[in-house]
Amino acid sequence: MTPPQPRSPDRGFSFRLAALAAFVVALFVGYYLLWTPHRESLVVYCAHDSIYADQILREFERQTGISVAVRYDTEATKSLGLVELLLQERTHPRCDVFWNNELLGTLQLAEEGLLLPYRGSGYERIPAAFKDADARWVGFAARLRLWMINTNRLAATEEAIHQAVSGDLDRVAMAKPLYGTTRTQYTILWQLWGQDKLLAWHRDRRARDLREVNGNSTVKDLVGAGVCDIGWTDTDDFFEAKDEGKPVQMLPVRLDNGGTICIPNTVAILRGTRHLSEAQQLVDFLLSEKCEMDLATGKSRQIPLGPVDTGRLPGEVKQLQRWAADGVPLGGLGGASTACLAWLKTEYLQ
C-alpha cells in the first residue's frame, strides 16, 4: 500500500529555503556593518601592549570622532612582526600610523623611505634627543631596561646580580633577543662591543643555560613566581608584577660606560596614507602632555619625555626619570641595528 503523501511537501522546503536565504542576508549585513566602516578608518599598526594602548586609542576616537582600526603585534614576536609586515606591504600600504614600542624598527622604516615627515605640535614638544631631525618619527613615553629580581631568592643589589650571573644561568631569564626591547639591548651591546665580543658573550650565556623565553612578560612571570631568580625585562612588566603583589625589586641595566637603556615608544606616519589629516591628529594626540601623563600615571608607569607637570607624577616614575637621564643615545643605532638583526635572524629563524 502506498503511504499517503504529506499535505504540502513543498511548504516545508520553501520555509527552509527562505530561512536559509534570510540567514545568508543577515550574515552579509553583519559583515557589511562590521567590516565596511573600517575600510575608511584610520589604520594603526601598534606594537605597544594592547592592554595599555587600547584605552589611549579609544580615548582618541571618543575625542575626535575618528574611527581607528588597530592591528596589534603578538607578544612573542614583538615589534619585529609589524615592521616586517610594513616592509612587505610597501607597494600596497594599508597602515596609516605606526605606533612602535621601541625605536629600532622605526629607524629601519625611516631608512627604507617608508615614513612621511610631519612637524606638528607634538613634534615641537618632544626634546631633540628623542626625535628625528627630519621629523619622520618622534619618541614619547619611554621604558627602561632593568633587572627584575625575586627578593625571596636574591638581594636586590649589584653585587648579588653579579654573583648570580657569574655561574650557571639556569635561573636567569631573558626574552628572545630577536624581538622587542631585548633586541634594542643587544643592538646597543653590538655597537659598544662590536660583533665578535657580543657573539662570544651571547654563546657563553647560552652555554651556561640561560633561559630564553617568549617575551618580557614571560620573564616577569618566571621571576615573579620564583621559578627564576632574576631576569631582564622592562619597567612596565616589572610594575605589573609588583602590582600583583609579587616579591620583586628592580635595578636598571647598566652598560660598561655606566649608561642605562631608556627606550621610547615611537610614532610615525606611513607614506601612502589615505588619511593624512587624521593621521596627523593621532600623532599629535599621542605626543601630547595628556597622553604622556596618562601613560605615566597608568599601570605601565612610562617615563614622559616631553615637559609635564612633575608634581602629578608618581614617585616611582620620578625615580625612573633619574635613571633615564643616564640613558645612552639610541638615534645612531641604525647601522648596528641592521647588522645585529641579520645575525639574530640567522641565529633564531633558521
Add this chain to the structure above:
Amino acid sequence: MTLLRSLIIAGVAVAIARFLCALLADRRAPARRIAWVLLLAPYFTPALLTGYVYANFSLSLIHHPAVNALFYAALICWKFTPIAAVILHFAPAPISAEAIHCRRLMLSDAQHVALARKLADWNFLVHAGCARGHVAAFVVVYLFSFAEFEMASLMGLKTWTVTLFDANAGGLALSESLRRMLGPLLCEAAAVVTAVVVLGKHRVIPSRLAAANGKTHWLAWSYLAIAVVFVLMIPAAMVLWGTLRGFRLLLENFVLSREIISSLLFAAGATLLASVAVFWLSRTANSRRLVSVFGRVILLIAVCLGLIGPLVLSLAVLAAVQIPVLLPLRDTPLPLLLTLGLVLVPLALVLKRVLELTGYRSALHVATLMQGSRSARELKWRLSTSGKFWSVVLLFVWAYWDLTASAILAPIGMTPVTVRLYNLMHYGQIAALSAMTCATFSAPVFIFLLAFGTRRWWAPR
C-alpha cells in the same frame, strides 16, 4: 619530535579508544548518554582555554622540559582520543566478534603453532577490512595532534607549528614559510594517502558493537573521568574563579564585544559554507551522471585541504591573495571565511555520514505522516532535526574557536576574539583576562541556548 610524539599519541589513542567504544555501546541508555558526554567534553573544550590555564604550570616546569612535554602529550591524548573512539564506534569491523571466534574454532585443529595462527588471524582480519576503522582513527588523531598549535604555544612547547607561526608572524618571507611547510606537509600527506588507500579498499558493512566487560568497563570510565577533569574541569574552574574576581573590571571596561561579534560572524559563515558544500557535493558525488566524478574530485580535494590543518592552509591562502589579481581580496573577510569553511569540510562530512548511519528512516516517515500534532513535531525533532542541529553547533563551535587561520587572515577591523585573547594570554593569568575568556566562552553558549529554546518556531514540522 612532533612527528614522533604525534605517532605515539595516535597509537595510544586508538588503543584506548577500543575500550571507550564499548561504553558507547552500553545497553543502558543513561550510562550510554553519560559516556557520550564525558567522551566528547574534552574534545570540545577550546584548546585556548586549556592552554591558558596550564601556561603558568608549564612555566614552572621550565627546568624540567621533558615533564612539560609529557604533560602536553597527555593533554593532547585526552583531547583527541574521543575522535578515535567516535570513528571506531561508527566504523566497526565488518565481521562480528562472534564470527571471528567461530572462525578460530574452525581453524584450531589445523593451526597448531600459536604465532603462525596469530599471523594468519591478523592477515585474515586486515584483508577482511577489520583494520579500516583503526587506520582511519589513527590517521585522524595523528593529523590533529601533528597540527596542534594553541596549547603548544601557550605551554611553551617547540613544535613545528609554533616555530612556523612565530617565524611567519616575526616577518619570515612568505615564500620561506611555504618552503618550510613542505616537510610537515609531506608528513600529513603520507597519512592522508594511507587513509585513502586503506579506506578506499573496503566498503562499510558495520556489525554490532560488543559491550564492555567488567574490568575494561571500569578502566574506561576512569580514563574518561581523568580526561574530563584535566582538560575541562580544572581549566573551567580556574577561569570561573578568575571571572568572579575580574567581573567588575569586565563590566567597567569590556573591550572585546566587536571581536566576539566578528568571531560569531566568521563562525556562522564558515559553518554555512561547509554545510552547503558538503551537502551539495555529496549529492553530486552520489548522482549517476558524469558530474558525479567532478563532485567526488572536488569533495576529495576539499577534504584533503581541510585535513592538512589551518596553519598550512592559511599560509597557502595568504600566498594566493598576494597575487596581483587576487590582491583586492586581501583586506576582505573572504580569505578567512573560505579557509575556515575548508577546515570544517572533513568534520562536516564525518557528521553527515554519522547522521546517515544513525538515522531511523521508517520512524521518521511515520512522524512525517503524523504532521501537525505537537508530539509529531517532537518526534521529528528527536529523529532528524536534533542531529542536524547538533552537527551545526559542533561546526560553529569549531570555527568560533579557531586561532591559527584567524591570526593569519583576519582583515583589519574584524579581528576575531581568539586572536586578541591569544595575544593577551601571553601577559599571564590575570582576573580580567579570565573574565574575558569566560565572556568569549559564553557568547556561543548564549546563541546555542537561544536557538535551542526557540526551536519550536524554526524547526521543520
